[in-house]
Structures are given as C-alpha cells and as structure tokens.
Amino acid sequence: MALERSDVEKIAHLARLHVDAEEAQEVAGRISSILALIDQMQSIDTRHVAPLAHPFDAVQRLRKDEVTEVDQREYLQRIAPATQDGLYLVPKVIE
Amino acid sequence: MTRRTVAELSRSLDRGEISSLELTQDYLARIRAHNALYNAYITVTEDLALAQAKAADARRARGEHGPLTGIPLAHKDIFCMQDVLTTCGSKMLANFVAPYNATVVERFNAAGAVTLGKTNMDEFAMGSSNETSFFGAVRNPWDPERVPGGSSGGSAAAVAADLCAMATGTDTGGSIRQPAAFCGITGFKPSYGRISRWGMIAFASSLDQAGPICKSAEDAALMMNVMAGPDSRDSTCVESPAPDYMTTLNDSLQGLRIGVPKQHLAKGLGAEVEAALQAALKVFESLGATVKEVDLPNNHLSVSAYYVIAPAEASANLSRFDGVRYGYRCASPANLEDMYKRTRSEGFGSEVKRRIMVGTYALSAGYYDAYYIKAQQIRRLIKQDFDKAFQDVDVIIGPTTPHTAFKVGEKNDDPVTMYLEDIYTIGVNLAGLPGISIPAGSAVAPNGRSLPIGIQLVGNNFAEARVLNIAHQFQQHTDWHLQQPEV
Numbered sequence: 001m002a003l004e005r006s007d008v009e010k011i012a013h014l015a016r017l018h019v020d021a022e023e024a025q026e027v028a029g030r031i032s033s034i035l036a037l038i039d040q041m042q043s044i045d046t047r048h049v050a051p052l053a054h055p056f057d058a059v060q061r062l063r064k065d066e067v068t069e070v071d072q073r074e075y076l077q078r079i080a081p082a083t084q085d086g087l088y089l090v091p092k093v094i095e
Numbered sequence: 096m097t098r099r100t101v102a103e104l105s106r107s108l109d110r111g112e113i114s115s116l117e118l119t120q121d122y123l124a125r126i127r128a129h130n131a132l133y134n135a136y137i138t139v140t141e142d143l144a145l146a147q148a149k150a151a152d153a154r155r156a157r158g159e160h161g162p163l164t165g166i167p168l169a170h171k172d173i174f175c176m177q178d179v180l181t182t183c184g185s186k187m188l189a190n191f192v193a194p195y196n197a198t199v200v201e202r203f204n205a206a207g208a209v210t211l212g213k214t215n216m217d218e219f220a221m222g223s224s225n226e227t228s229f230f231g232a233v234r235n236p237w238d239p240e241r242v243p244g245g246s247s248g249g250s251a252a253a254v255a256a257d258l259c260a261m262a263t264g265t266d267t268g269g270s271i272r273q274p275a276a277f278c279g280i281t282g283f284k285p286s287y288g289r290i291s292r293w294g295m296i297a298f299a300s301s302l303d304q305a306g307p308i309c310k311s312a313e314d315a316a317l318m319m320n321v322m323a324g325p326d327s328r329d330s331t332c333v334e335s336p337a338p339d340y341m342t343t344l345n346d347s348l349q350g351l352r353i354g355v356p357k358q359h360l361a362k363g364l365g366a367e368v369e370a371a372l373q374a375a376l377k378v379f380e381s382l383g384a385t386v387k388e389v390d391l392p393n394n395h396l397s398v399s400a401y402y403v404i405a406p407a408e409a410s411a412n413l414s415r416f417d418g419v420r421y422g423y424r425c426a427s428p429a430n431l432e433d434m435y436k437r438t439r440s441e442g443f444g445s446e447v448k449r450r451i452m453v454g455t456y457a458l459s460a461g462y463y464d465a466y467y468i469k470a471q472q473i474r475r476l477i478k479q480d481f482d483k484a485f486q487d488v489d490v491i492i493g494p495t496t497p498h499t500a501f502k503v504g505e506k507n508d509d510p511v512t513m514y515l516e517d518i519y520t521i522g523v524n525l526a527g528l529p530g531i532s533i534p535a536g537s538a539v540a541p542n543g544r545s546l547p548i549g550i551q552l553v554g555n556n557f558a559e560a561r562v563l564n565i566a567h568q569f570q571q572h573t574d575w576h577l578q579q580p581e582v
Contacts, residue, residue: 008452015410015455016417016432017448018440027449030510034453037511040399041469044476051471052478054301054331055287055527056556061330076194081424088419091428 002032098577101261101314105162108155115155115165118260119148119209122167126211126258129582133234133243135253137172138180139212147209154207162317164207169259171250172213173220174305175294176200183296184218184228184246187416187423187442197294198326199263199305206321211259214249218444219413220270220298222246223516224506227446232503235277236580238544241500244274250308251278256582261318264308267298268401269495269520271306272532276495276549279534281566281576282308283315286557287527288333291326299408300331302401302524311576312533312566316340319559333557343560344567348382351565354389354488359519365498371536371548372494378572379492379565389484389491393476397522398514400477403457403470404525409447410454416442449510478526481553490565491553494519495532499546519551529554533566534575547578 003011005024008031012019019027073086082089107113123141130136144167151165175181175193177200182188196204203210217227225233225248233248235241236256243252247264251274254262264271266284275282283306290305297303307318323337353376360369376386418424418438425441428434440448457466484491496516506513523530536548554562570576 007456011452011456011459014459015448015451016414016435016439017443017451018436027452030449031452031456033509033511034402034449034514035456037514038399038402038453038457038466038470041396041403041473042465044393044396044473046469046472046476049472049475051468052475053471055478055525058288058331061334063327063330072194076420079192079194079421081418081421090419091430091434093431 003028003035098310098579099257099260100310101163101166101317102311104166104260105317108165115148115151115209116145118165119144119167119211122211122259129256129258132239133236133252133256133258134231135214135233135249135256135258136169136212137182137184137215137230137249140179140210143179144209144211151207151209161206163203163321166208167211167260168203168208169211169214169250169253169262170200171216171247171262171264173216173265173296174200174263175296176210176213179213181213182230183220184216184230185443185447186229189229189423191422195294198291198328199322200294202321214253214262216249217246218447219296219409220246220265220267221409221446221450223269223273223513224501225249226503226507227444229444234503235500236582237279237546238500238540238542240542241502241546242277244277244500246270247282247308248274251275251280251282254278254280254308254310255580257579261307261309261314263305265295265303265305266524267302267405268524269517271308272495272520272530272549272551273517275308275532276547277500279537279547279575279578279580280308281311281315281531281533282306283319283531283563284523284529285319285323285559286529288331289337289529289557289559290322291329291332293326293328297412299405300412301408302405311570312531312563313344315531316344316563316567319563323559338560340560340563343564346564348379348384348565348568351379351384351490352488353379353384353386354484354491355386356391356394356491356493357388358391358394359493363497363518364494367536367538368494368496368498368548372550375535375550375569376492378569382568382572387488389488391480391484391522393473393480394522396473397477397525398518400470400473401521401525402453402514403466404474406450406454407457407467408454410451410458413447413451446510474525477522481522481526481528485555490562493551495549495551499538499548523553528556529559529562531562531566533569534578535573536575537578
C-alpha cells in the first residue's frame with residue numbers, strides 16, 4: 001500500500017515525531033517501499049495459524065508482589081534534563 | 096601477524112608470560128593508533144581499564160581468577176555501564192551516563208575482565224552496515240572502503256583489527272552474525288532468553304539477544320560461560336542453569352546430521368559464498384557428518400514478517416525517549432507536545448524514525464490484524480519449518496550473508512535493499528534459535544583486498560553447546576578463523 005503525505009503526517013503525530021512538509025514526500029516514498037516488502041506476507045493464507053508472540057510460546061513469569069528495590073530517586077534524577085523537589089519538570093500543561 | 100585468541104591470552108596470563116596490565120596497555124596503544132581509521136569505539140575507558148587490569152593481576156596473584164580474568168574486552172554501546180557514557184549510537188543518548196550496569200556488564204566485571212570501552216553501532220541497533228550511527232560509520236578492517244556490517248559493527252571491527260581480545264554484541268535480525276561474517280570473525284547469537292537482557296537497551300524485545308563476538312568458537316564458549324544463565328531481573332531470561340560450554344567442545348562429529356536449506360542455495364546467493372559453503376560441508380563430511388537438503392518453505396517471508404514485528408516492538412520501546420527523564424531534550428519547547436515531537440525528531444536519526452513510523456502504522460487502528468497479527472502468524476510458520484527440519488537433522492548450515500562486505504554508501508538509496516541483506520539470519524531470530532557465524536573462506540575485491548566469507552550454523556532450541564562444539568571442530572581442522580587483516 002502506498003502512503004500519501006497526509007498519512008505520513010498522521011502516523012508521525014501518533015508517534016510524536018515532527019516531519020517537515022518537504023520531508024513528508026520523501027518519507028512517504030520510503031515507507032511505501034517498506035510496506036510493499038511487508039505486503040508480500042499477504043501472498044499466503046494464514047487463517048488457521050495461531051499468532052506467535054514469543055519464540056517458545058512462553059508466558060510472562062511473575063515474581064512475588066514484594067517491594068525489593070530501594071528508593072534511588074535522587075540518584076536517578078541526576079541525569080534528568082530538569083527536576084525540582086524530586087519531580088521531573090516539563091513545559092506547563094495546565095493554565 | 097597471527098591472531099591472539101582469548102584462550103591463548105588466558106594461557107599466557109596463567110603462565111605469567113604477560114601481565115594483564117601489559118596486555119591492556121598494548122590494546123590501549125592499538126586503539127590510539129588505529130581507532131581514528133576504523134571508528135570502532137565511541138568511548139574508550141582507559142582509566143577504568145588500567146584499574147581493572149591491576150586488580151586482575153592482583154587477583155591472579157592470589158589464585159582467585161577464572162579464564163577471563165585480565166582479558167581486555169569491549170562492550171557494544173547498547174549495554175548500560177554505570178558512570179560510563181552509554182549512547183546506543185544515537186544523538187538521543189549522546190549525553191546519557193548510565194546509572195546502573197547491565198547484567199552482562201556485571202558478569203564480565205565479576206569474572207575480572209578488563210573493559211577497554213564501548214563500541215560503535217547502528218543507531219538503536221537498527222541497521223546492517225553501521226552507517227546509521229550518530230557517531231559516524233565504522234570501517235571494515237579488511238578494506239576500509241567497506242562496511243563492517245551491523246548493527247554490532249564496532250564490536251566486530253574492534254575484534255577483527257585486534258583492538259580488543261573479545262567483545263559483546265546483540266542480535267535482533269542478524270546484528271552479531273552478519274558483521275562477524277563481514278569481518279572474518281566468530282559471532283554467536285544464543286537462543287532467545289539464554290542471556291539476560293537487563294540493562295541492554297531494547298530494540299525489539301521478542302527478538303533481541305546478546306552474544307559473544309570473538310576470534311574462535313572456543314573463545315565464544317569461554318564468553319558464554321560468563322554471559323549465559325538465569326537472571327531474576329529479566330523475566331524473559333530462561334530459568335534453567337547454563338551448562339559449561341567448554342566441556343563439550345571436543346565431542347566427535349561422527350554421525351552428525353547436517354541440513355542445508357535449499358532456499359538458501361537459490362537465487363541471490365553469491366558464487367564465492369556458495370563455493371565456501373560447499374567446501375565447508377566437505378570438511379564436515381570428512382569429520383563424519385552427513386549432509387542432506389532441508390526445506391524452509393516460508394523463509395522468503397521472514398524479512399517481511401520481521402519488518403512488521405521489529406518496528407512494532409521498537410515503536411513501543413522507543414516511546415520512552417521523550418526528553419523527560421534522561422537523554423536529549425530539545426531547546427526551549429513551546430509546550431509539552433512540541434517538546435515530545437522536537438526532542439524525538441531532533442534526537443533520532445532517519446532510519447530510526449522510519450522504523451518507528453512503520454511500527455506505529457502496523458499497530459494503528461484498522462491495520463493491526465492485517466500487519467501485526469499476520470506477521471505473528473507467519474512467524475509461527477517459520478518456527479514450524481525449523482521444528483520440522485530439526486526432526487531430521489542436528490544442525491542447519493548455510494551462508495550467513497548473500498555476499499561479502501559491500502562499500503560504504505552502496506546500499507543507502509533504498510531501505511529495502513539493506514533489509515534484504517539479512518535474508519539468512521532473520522528467520523533464526525523469529526524462531527528464537529541459536530546461530531553462529533564462523534569464517535569459512537575469502538574472496539578478492541576488485542582493489543585486491545581479501546574479503547572474508549562467513550557460514551552460519553543454526554541449532555535447535557537451547558542447543559548452544561552443540562553449535563559451539565560443531566563450530567570448534569571445524570576450526571580445529573581449518574584456519575580461516577585465524578586469518579588477520581593487515582592493520
């Protein structure tokens with residue numbers, strides 16, 4: 001399936017990416033060629049095949065619901081772009 | 096110059112012929128002399144390496160050492176290393192100093208290995224040529240006009256040029272095996288879940304697997320003895336203990352049943368690679384193995400299914416890079432959405448953005464069944480093909496790549512051309528199986544340079560020990576793995 005520029009803009013928004021108007025056409029072309037590769041999958045009938053999400057069909061193992069980690073907030077926030085009083089700072093969301 | 100394997104260096108350290116400090120200083124000098132050309136390292140941890148080397152010598156003097164104590168190592172820059180820059184080849188993490196160690200890093204530290212630095216890689220491991228790195232392309236030590244392969248291209252080039260004794264890599268669709276083939280070295284992707292993924296920056300979580308990049312199957316076994324085994328911090332890491340991979344290396348290949356996929360010998364395989372494969376099969380036959388054709392009828396769909404599953408998982412995994420908690424943040428954002436969008440657009444390179452968008456599209460309303468579920472159904476068919484083949488054979492052997500290393504810039508016009516490079520390796524990830532690439536021949540480039548050829552050995556689920564045994568026996572009877580480029 002070939003993508004239009006408007007499709008690219010919509011997908012980019014869903015992925016929280018900014019695509020310039022000039023770029024959008026080129027991106028649409030490149031993604032369309034990837035989709036053409038992917039569409040080769042449609043050549044075979046898989047109606048009776050169960051999807052495989054994990055190579056060994058394993059299910060997620062759960063540990064006991066116990067607190068095992070220590071609080072490292074200050075240490076982990078040292079690498080954050082902006083923090084204040086133990087909180088991460090982002091641009092104002094609520095006026 | 097002959098190759099220095101980890102096994103030989105370990106014996107030299109045992110006999111006191113060289114100290115770890117001397118060895119480390121030698122490798123650091125080689126990095127200083129040659130890294131500008133190959134661009135194999137993003138970060139060199141000289142002070143740490145010297146301190147670890149001294150500690151390793153002290154540990155050896157006390158007799159508290161293992162085979163890897165004092166051996167100089169490089170980590171792919173996808174493994175978090177505490178207090179060390181961990182970039183994943185991206186501008187997004189160009190300032191990221193990891194606050195903790197990956198399990199793999201911790202285990203090599205505990206074994207007393209010496210960390211020389213962090214190696215270059217395709218951005219977020221998305222690439223087959225190492226050209227997508229924010230830190231520039233890596234050059235192949237056999238011919239610097241050519242790529243080393245990817246995504247673990249820095250690790251492969253560093254091992255090939257002897258800028259480290261051994262290196263770690265990760266493999267989502269061929270990222271250990273393909274660069275190992277292009278660089279004439281040994282690269283092993285174990286079964287999914289055999290090695291902990293804790294602290295390994297995630298690309299596609301149902302496919303990603305760490306493994307050794309080194310000079311021989313014996314070295315890979317030595318590394319696996321450190322890397323493999325359960326980890327309570329990774330719930331996808333298998334709970335069964337790992338065996339000692341050294342003890343079975345010398346098992347006989349008498350009666351070994353080898354399967355060669357007929358699909359791997361079809362159109363697209365270069366004549367020189369096919370000749371090297373056929374010659375290798377003759378070696379195995381001389382060691383008592385039998386060779387028969389096997390059928391992997393859905394292999395041609397592996398690249399298509401992979402380019403849905405891997406980008407879909409990547410689009411979810413990479414959503415964490417939002418400029419809030421760590422990594423890059425754009426300058427003066429107007430509002431929260433502007434911050435997310437500009438941070439991600441400025442922080443990610445074009446291949447990463449493309450894959451995020453493909454994954455987002457495949458998972459979006461109305462397309463989920465047609466793309467994501469369909470790809471998972473094909474994944475099961477591919478897995479079933481391998482299961483069926485392994486009813487008749489013990490190991491599947493074929494080419495690792497269709498041809499030898501290509502030139503820098505040669506395959507950048509269309510992403511699909513690059514994706515098809517991984518046609519022989521991707522199915523192994525989809526099925527979760529162990530696969531090793533070992534050198535098995537060489538071809539001559541137009542400029543007269545010798546270019547290595549790799550073959551791939553694939554085992555059944557968790558048959559790591561058998562795969563390493565078969566590769567080791569081949570290397571006991573051939574010397575392709577000992578050939579070294581002129582650096």
